[in-house]
């Protein structure tokens with residue numbers, strides 16, 4: 578399926594299965610160990626889908642829409658999520674365009690994307706910084722086990738996840754979120770003390786590990802506060818710039 582053909586179809590062809598895809602002799606002989614067809618077919622289908630979805634997006638938005646943010650971005654929040662493909666902005670924002678300054682890395686960390694986070698907070702002046710961890714996080718699992726055999730660059734990005742070896746993955750994810758919030762409060766202490774920045778931690782629970790509903794985004798840290806009842810109280814009162822160390 579060529580990209581221009583895909584564009585004309587009424588509905589996006591979500592990553593066509595290899596059986597439905599056109600076969601060329603050299604492709605049909607490829608071994609399919611993952612059930613996704615040959616890699617070249619996977620790429621062709623993925624690119625076609627991306628271009629198709631983009632043309633749909635263009636069709637849904639007039640030129641005036643793009644003009645509203647063509648020269649300047651004005652996001653309300655800097656959001657640090659894990660790179661995990663299951664964690665996307667639509668989980669928490671129906672209109673994330675020009676609303677969320679998204680920073681992504683493995684393990685939703687400050688340390689491995691510090692400049693990007695700093696740009697959001699200090700140059701785009703988002704008054705809200707959120708670290709979003711998630712269920713079944715591969716980075717957390719890896720960081721809590723022996724990762725000495727992994728590639729150096731990956732090891733480097735796991736080394737800044739400070740969780741105990743062998744910790745339960747959900748507990749590890751929650752602890753990591755708290756660590757990130759704590760690091761951010763230290764780094765942005767000026768903004769925090771002046772009441773210009775709220776730092777939140779959240780857990781995206783697509784596996785319902787915390788029994789609050791599958792897909793729930795649970796605020797697990799508010800400016801360093803981790804007790805659920807206290808977080809609820811602070812949120813109810815709108816106390817987003819209050820830190821426990823403040824008088």
Ligand SMILES: [Zn+2]
Pocket residue numbers: 659660661683684685711713714715716717
């Ligand atoms: Zn992850």
